Amino acid sequence: MADKGHGLLSGKSGVIFGALNESSLAWAIAEAIHREGGRFVLTNAPIAKRLGTVDALAERTGSPVVWADATSAEDLDALFRQAKETFGGVDFVVHSIGMGMNVRKDRPYEDLDYDWYHKTLDISAISLHRVVHSAETTGALNDGGSIVALSYIGAQRVFSKYSEMGDAKALLESIVRSYGYRLGRRGIRINTISQSPTRTTAGSGITGFDGMFDFADRLAPLGNADAASCADYTVTLLSDLTRMVTMQTLFHDGGFSAMGISDALIEQLKNAQGS
Numbered sequence: 001m002a003d004k005g006h007g008l009l010s011g012k013s014g015v016i017f018g019a020l021n022e023s024s025l026a027w028a029i030a031e032a033i034h035r036e037g038g039r040f041v042l043t044n045a046p047i048a049k050r051l052g053t054v055d056a057l058a059e060r061t062g063s064p065v066v067w068a069d070a071t072s073a074e075d076l077d078a079l080f081r082q083a084k085e086t087f088g089g090v091d092f093v094v095h096s097i098g099m100g101m102n103v104r105k106d107r108p109y110e111d112l113d114y115d116w117y118h119k120t121l122d123i124s125a126i127s128l129h130r131v132v133h134s135a136e137t138t139g140a141l142n143d144g145g146s147i148v149a150l151s152y153i154g155a156q157r158v159f160s161k162y163s164e165m166g167d168a169k170a171l172l173e174s175i176v177r178s179y180g181y182r183l184g185r186r187g188i189r190i191n192t193i194s195q196s197p198t199r200t201t202a203g204s205g206i207t208g209f210d211g212m213f214d215f216a217d218r219l220a221p222l223g224n225a226d227a228a229s230c231a232d233y234t235v236t237l238l239s240d241l242t243r244m245v246t247m248q249t250l251f252h253d254g255g256f257s258a259m260g261i262s263d264a265l266i267e268q269l270k271n272a273q274g275s
Protein backbone atom coordinates (compact mmCIF):
# COMPACT_ATOMS: atom_id res chain seq x y z
CA MET A 1 0.00 0.00 0.00
CA ALA A 2 1.24 3.50 -0.78
CA ASP A 3 2.45 5.38 2.30
CA LYS A 4 0.21 8.29 1.37
CA GLY A 5 -3.03 6.34 1.06
CA HIS A 6 -6.00 7.33 -1.07
CA GLY A 7 -8.06 9.52 1.25
CA LEU A 8 -10.67 6.75 1.48
CA LEU A 9 -11.70 7.86 4.96
CA SER A 10 -11.18 11.59 4.76
CA GLY A 11 -13.90 13.45 6.61
CA LYS A 12 -14.73 10.39 8.73
CA SER A 13 -14.14 10.01 12.44
CA GLY A 14 -14.48 7.12 14.82
CA VAL A 15 -13.45 5.10 17.82
CA ILE A 16 -10.86 2.29 17.76
CA PHE A 17 -10.88 -0.29 20.54
CA GLY A 18 -8.00 -2.66 21.27
CA ALA A 19 -4.63 -1.23 20.23
CA LEU A 20 -2.29 -2.48 22.96
CA ASN A 21 1.12 -2.55 21.29
CA GLU A 22 2.66 -2.56 17.82
CA SER A 23 1.66 -6.17 17.22
CA SER A 24 -2.07 -5.53 17.86
CA LEU A 25 -4.42 -5.79 14.90
CA ALA A 26 -6.02 -2.54 16.08
CA TRP A 27 -2.63 -0.81 15.97
CA ALA A 28 -2.17 -1.65 12.28
CA ILE A 29 -5.81 -0.70 11.66
CA ALA A 30 -5.34 2.69 13.37
CA GLU A 31 -2.28 3.41 11.23
CA ALA A 32 -4.14 2.48 8.04
CA ILE A 33 -7.16 4.62 8.99
CA HIS A 34 -4.81 7.52 9.75
CA ARG A 35 -3.10 7.03 6.36
CA GLU A 36 -6.52 7.19 4.66
CA GLY A 37 -7.42 10.49 6.33
CA GLY A 38 -9.71 9.20 9.13
CA ARG A 39 -9.61 10.69 12.63
CA PHE A 40 -10.28 8.71 15.79
CA VAL A 41 -10.26 8.32 19.53
CA LEU A 42 -8.11 5.41 20.71
CA THR A 43 -9.46 3.43 23.62
CA ASN A 44 -8.47 0.45 25.69
CA ALA A 45 -9.06 -0.99 29.17
CA PRO A 46 -7.47 1.05 31.98
CA ILE A 47 -5.02 -1.81 32.67
CA ALA A 48 -3.57 -1.32 29.17
CA LYS A 49 -2.12 1.98 30.40
CA ARG A 50 0.44 -0.09 32.26
CA LEU A 51 0.70 -3.09 29.91
CA GLY A 52 0.75 -1.37 26.54
CA THR A 53 2.20 1.50 24.54
CA VAL A 54 -0.98 3.19 23.33
CA ASP A 55 0.37 6.69 23.96
CA ALA A 56 3.02 6.22 21.26
CA LEU A 57 0.31 5.41 18.69
CA ALA A 58 -1.74 8.37 19.91
CA GLU A 59 1.19 10.67 19.36
CA ARG A 60 1.97 9.23 15.93
CA THR A 61 -1.61 9.65 14.73
CA GLY A 62 -2.51 12.82 16.68
CA SER A 63 -5.35 11.04 18.46
CA PRO A 64 -6.82 11.43 21.93
CA VAL A 65 -6.83 8.36 24.21
CA VAL A 66 -9.83 7.61 26.43
CA TRP A 67 -9.47 4.69 28.82
CA ALA A 68 -12.59 2.54 29.06
CA ASP A 69 -13.38 -0.99 30.14
CA ALA A 70 -15.56 -2.36 27.34
CA THR A 71 -17.66 -4.28 29.88
CA SER A 72 -18.61 -1.07 31.73
CA ALA A 73 -21.65 0.88 30.53
CA GLU A 74 -20.46 3.93 32.47
CA ASP A 75 -17.01 3.90 30.85
CA LEU A 76 -18.47 3.39 27.38
CA ASP A 77 -20.99 6.21 27.77
CA ALA A 78 -18.24 8.60 28.90
CA LEU A 79 -16.08 7.49 25.95
CA PHE A 80 -18.78 8.04 23.32
CA ARG A 81 -19.81 11.35 24.86
CA GLN A 82 -16.21 12.50 24.59
CA ALA A 83 -15.92 11.23 20.99
CA LYS A 84 -19.09 13.14 20.12
CA GLU A 85 -17.73 16.26 21.73
CA THR A 86 -14.41 15.92 19.90
CA PHE A 87 -15.70 15.11 16.41
CA GLY A 88 -19.39 16.03 16.46
CA GLY A 89 -20.26 12.39 15.78
CA VAL A 90 -18.82 8.97 15.04
CA ASP A 91 -18.83 7.43 11.53
CA PHE A 92 -16.99 4.23 12.39
CA VAL A 93 -16.19 1.91 15.27
CA VAL A 94 -13.52 -0.80 15.30
CA HIS A 95 -14.01 -3.48 17.98
CA SER A 96 -10.73 -5.41 18.31
CA ILE A 97 -11.13 -6.89 21.78
CA GLY A 98 -10.61 -10.43 22.97
CA MET A 99 -9.73 -12.28 26.14
CA GLY A 100 -10.10 -16.01 26.87
CA MET A 101 -9.81 -16.39 30.63
CA ASN A 102 -9.89 -20.20 30.68
CA VAL A 103 -7.72 -20.42 27.58
CA ARG A 104 -5.10 -18.21 29.20
CA LYS A 105 -5.07 -20.32 32.33
CA ASP A 106 -5.10 -23.59 30.39
CA ARG A 107 -8.42 -24.83 31.78
CA PRO A 108 -9.74 -27.54 29.42
CA TYR A 109 -13.10 -27.00 27.70
CA GLU A 110 -14.69 -29.89 29.64
CA ASP A 111 -13.75 -28.24 32.94
CA LEU A 112 -14.32 -24.52 32.45
CA ASP A 113 -14.36 -22.15 35.38
CA TYR A 114 -17.80 -20.61 34.80
CA ASP A 115 -16.97 -17.23 36.29
CA TRP A 116 -14.09 -16.96 33.85
CA TYR A 117 -16.28 -18.26 31.04
CA HIS A 118 -18.81 -15.49 31.74
CA LYS A 119 -16.01 -12.97 31.74
CA THR A 120 -14.67 -14.30 28.45
CA LEU A 121 -18.08 -13.93 26.81
CA ASP A 122 -18.60 -10.51 28.37
CA ILE A 123 -15.24 -9.10 27.26
CA SER A 124 -14.97 -10.82 23.86
CA ALA A 125 -18.57 -10.74 22.61
CA ILE A 126 -21.18 -8.97 24.76
CA SER A 127 -18.90 -5.91 24.82
CA LEU A 128 -19.76 -5.43 21.13
CA HIS A 129 -23.43 -5.19 22.05
CA ARG A 130 -22.58 -2.74 24.83
CA VAL A 131 -20.43 -0.64 22.48
CA VAL A 132 -23.14 -0.33 19.83
CA HIS A 133 -25.80 0.34 22.46
CA SER A 134 -23.72 3.10 24.03
CA ALA A 135 -22.74 4.60 20.66
CA GLU A 136 -26.46 4.90 19.83
CA THR A 137 -27.88 6.00 23.17
CA THR A 138 -25.29 8.74 23.65
CA GLY A 139 -26.25 10.03 20.21
CA ALA A 140 -22.65 9.67 19.02
CA LEU A 141 -23.17 7.21 16.15
CA ASN A 142 -23.91 8.95 12.85
CA ASP A 143 -26.37 7.63 10.26
CA GLY A 144 -24.55 5.79 7.47
CA GLY A 145 -21.77 4.64 9.79
CA SER A 146 -19.81 1.38 9.72
CA ILE A 147 -18.83 -0.95 12.56
CA VAL A 148 -16.22 -3.71 12.27
CA ALA A 149 -15.37 -6.39 14.83
CA LEU A 150 -12.57 -8.96 14.63
CA SER A 151 -13.45 -12.65 14.62
CA TYR A 152 -11.90 -16.04 13.94
CA ILE A 153 -13.03 -19.17 12.06
CA GLY A 154 -13.18 -20.96 15.42
CA ALA A 155 -16.73 -19.51 15.51
CA GLN A 156 -17.81 -22.04 12.86
CA ARG A 157 -15.37 -24.92 13.21
CA VAL A 158 -13.61 -26.63 16.06
CA PHE A 159 -10.01 -25.58 16.57
CA SER A 160 -9.37 -27.66 19.68
CA LYS A 161 -7.01 -25.24 21.47
CA TYR A 162 -9.35 -22.28 20.81
CA SER A 163 -11.77 -23.74 23.36
CA GLU A 164 -14.21 -21.21 24.95
CA MET A 165 -13.13 -18.52 22.47
CA GLY A 166 -14.97 -20.43 19.74
CA ASP A 167 -18.17 -19.87 21.73
CA ALA A 168 -17.31 -16.20 22.25
CA LYS A 169 -16.72 -15.64 18.53
CA ALA A 170 -19.96 -17.47 17.63
CA LEU A 171 -21.82 -15.08 19.94
CA LEU A 172 -19.95 -12.08 18.53
CA GLU A 173 -20.95 -13.02 14.98
CA SER A 174 -24.54 -13.56 16.08
CA ILE A 175 -24.67 -10.12 17.70
CA VAL A 176 -23.44 -8.68 14.40
CA ARG A 177 -26.44 -10.20 12.61
CA SER A 178 -29.01 -9.31 15.28
CA TYR A 179 -27.82 -5.73 15.67
CA GLY A 180 -27.19 -5.36 11.94
CA TYR A 181 -30.89 -5.83 11.28
CA ARG A 182 -31.75 -3.02 13.68
CA LEU A 183 -28.96 -0.67 12.56
CA GLY A 184 -29.99 -1.02 8.92
CA ARG A 185 -32.87 1.40 9.53
CA ARG A 186 -30.29 4.14 9.96
CA GLY A 187 -28.10 3.02 7.08
CA ILE A 188 -25.48 1.80 9.56
CA ARG A 189 -23.66 -1.42 8.76
CA ILE A 190 -21.83 -3.90 10.95
CA ASN A 191 -19.60 -6.81 9.98
CA THR A 192 -16.93 -9.08 11.38
CA ILE A 193 -13.61 -9.77 9.73
CA SER A 194 -12.62 -13.38 10.34
CA GLN A 195 -8.86 -13.00 10.40
CA SER A 196 -5.99 -15.49 9.94
CA PRO A 197 -3.95 -16.41 13.02
CA THR A 198 -1.72 -13.39 13.63
CA ARG A 199 1.17 -13.05 16.07
CA THR A 200 -0.23 -10.63 18.67
CA THR A 201 -0.45 -10.58 22.47
CA ALA A 202 -3.93 -12.19 22.46
CA GLY A 203 -3.00 -14.66 19.70
CA SER A 204 0.20 -15.84 21.33
CA GLY A 205 -1.69 -16.34 24.62
CA ILE A 206 -3.27 -19.47 23.12
CA THR A 207 -1.40 -22.71 23.82
CA GLY A 208 -0.73 -24.33 20.46
CA PHE A 209 -0.91 -21.00 18.61
CA ASP A 210 2.22 -21.80 16.57
CA GLY A 211 0.64 -25.05 15.32
CA MET A 212 -2.57 -23.22 14.36
CA PHE A 213 -0.56 -20.50 12.63
CA ASP A 214 1.59 -22.96 10.62
CA PHE A 215 -1.34 -25.18 9.66
CA ALA A 216 -3.34 -22.22 8.32
CA ASP A 217 -0.30 -20.77 6.58
CA ARG A 218 0.39 -24.05 4.77
CA LEU A 219 -3.22 -24.68 3.80
CA ALA A 220 -4.23 -21.18 2.65
CA PRO A 221 -3.39 -20.73 -1.05
CA LEU A 222 -2.26 -17.15 -0.33
CA GLY A 223 -0.76 -17.98 3.07
CA ASN A 224 -1.86 -16.27 6.29
CA ALA A 225 -3.12 -12.69 6.07
CA ASP A 226 -0.96 -10.40 8.19
CA ALA A 227 -2.00 -7.43 10.34
CA ALA A 228 -1.20 -4.86 7.64
CA SER A 229 -3.46 -6.56 5.08
CA CYS A 230 -6.18 -6.91 7.73
CA ALA A 231 -5.88 -3.17 8.30
CA ASP A 232 -6.28 -2.43 4.59
CA TYR A 233 -9.34 -4.67 4.42
CA THR A 234 -10.81 -2.89 7.45
CA VAL A 235 -10.36 0.44 5.68
CA THR A 236 -12.49 -0.81 2.77
CA LEU A 237 -15.26 -1.80 5.18
CA LEU A 238 -15.23 1.60 6.85
CA SER A 239 -15.25 3.38 3.51
CA ASP A 240 -18.29 4.18 1.38
CA LEU A 241 -17.12 1.65 -1.21
CA THR A 242 -18.74 -1.17 0.81
CA ARG A 243 -21.88 0.73 1.82
CA MET A 244 -24.23 -2.18 1.01
CA VAL A 245 -22.32 -4.85 2.98
CA THR A 246 -23.73 -5.65 6.40
CA MET A 247 -24.31 -8.49 8.92
CA GLN A 248 -21.52 -10.60 7.37
CA THR A 249 -18.66 -12.71 8.61
CA LEU A 250 -16.01 -11.81 6.03
CA PHE A 251 -13.10 -14.22 5.81
CA HIS A 252 -9.76 -12.52 5.54
CA ASP A 253 -7.57 -15.58 5.60
CA GLY A 254 -5.77 -16.11 2.28
CA GLY A 255 -8.41 -18.66 1.25
CA PHE A 256 -8.00 -20.95 4.30
CA SER A 257 -11.76 -21.16 5.00
CA ALA A 258 -12.49 -22.60 1.53
CA MET A 259 -9.82 -25.31 1.74
CA GLY A 260 -10.03 -28.94 2.87
CA ILE A 261 -6.54 -30.27 2.28
CA SER A 262 -3.72 -29.37 -0.09
CA ASP A 263 -1.15 -31.40 -2.05
CA ALA A 264 1.61 -29.96 0.12
CA LEU A 265 -0.09 -31.10 3.34
CA ILE A 266 -0.77 -34.58 1.90
CA GLU A 267 2.94 -34.85 1.08
CA GLN A 268 3.92 -33.69 4.56
CA LEU A 269 1.56 -36.18 6.20
CA LYS A 270 2.95 -38.96 3.98
CA ASN A 271 6.48 -38.02 4.99
CA ALA A 272 5.53 -37.89 8.67
CA GLN A 273 4.12 -41.41 8.36
CA GLY A 274 7.31 -42.51 6.59
CA SER A 275 5.35 -43.89 3.63
Ligand SMILES: NC(=O)c1ccc[n+]([C@@H]2O[C@H](COP(=O)([O-])OP(=O)(O)OC[C@H]3O[C@@H](n4cnc5c(N)ncnc54)[C@H](O)[C@@H]3O)[C@@H](O)[C@H]2O)c1
Binding pocket: 017, 018, 019, 020, 021, 023, 024, 025, 026, 044, 045, 048, 068, 069, 070, 071, 095, 096, 097, 098, 099, 123, 150, 151, 152, 194, 195, 196, 197, 198, 199, 200, 201, 202, 203, 204
Ligand atom coordinates in the same frame (compact mmCIF):
# COMPACT_ATOMS: atom_id res chain seq x y z
N1 LIG B 1 -4.28 -12.72 16.79
C1 LIG B 1 -5.02 -13.59 16.14
O1 LIG B 1 -4.55 -14.66 15.73
C2 LIG B 1 -6.46 -13.26 15.85
C3 LIG B 1 -7.12 -13.95 14.81
C4 LIG B 1 -8.45 -13.66 14.57
C5 LIG B 1 -9.11 -12.70 15.34
N2 LIG B 1 -8.43 -12.05 16.35
C6 LIG B 1 -9.16 -11.07 17.15
O2 LIG B 1 -8.59 -9.79 16.96
C7 LIG B 1 -8.95 -8.97 18.07
C8 LIG B 1 -7.72 -8.22 18.55
O3 LIG B 1 -6.78 -9.09 19.13
P1 LIG B 1 -5.22 -9.06 18.80
O4 LIG B 1 -4.87 -10.38 18.23
O5 LIG B 1 -4.88 -7.84 18.06
O6 LIG B 1 -4.56 -9.05 20.25
P2 LIG B 1 -4.28 -7.84 21.28
O7 LIG B 1 -3.93 -8.52 22.55
O8 LIG B 1 -3.30 -6.90 20.72
O9 LIG B 1 -5.69 -7.11 21.40
C9 LIG B 1 -6.70 -7.50 22.31
C10 LIG B 1 -7.17 -6.24 22.98
O10 LIG B 1 -8.31 -6.43 23.82
C11 LIG B 1 -8.18 -5.49 24.86
N3 LIG B 1 -9.08 -5.76 25.98
C12 LIG B 1 -9.09 -6.87 26.78
N4 LIG B 1 -10.01 -6.73 27.73
C13 LIG B 1 -10.62 -5.52 27.53
C14 LIG B 1 -11.65 -4.81 28.20
N5 LIG B 1 -12.28 -5.32 29.27
N6 LIG B 1 -12.01 -3.60 27.73
C15 LIG B 1 -11.39 -3.06 26.64
N7 LIG B 1 -10.41 -3.70 25.97
C16 LIG B 1 -10.02 -4.90 26.42
C17 LIG B 1 -6.71 -5.63 25.24
O11 LIG B 1 -6.24 -4.62 26.10
C18 LIG B 1 -6.07 -5.63 23.87
O12 LIG B 1 -5.79 -4.33 23.44
C19 LIG B 1 -9.58 -9.90 19.10
O13 LIG B 1 -10.99 -9.86 18.97
C20 LIG B 1 -9.06 -11.25 18.65
O14 LIG B 1 -9.87 -12.32 19.11
C21 LIG B 1 -7.12 -12.31 16.60
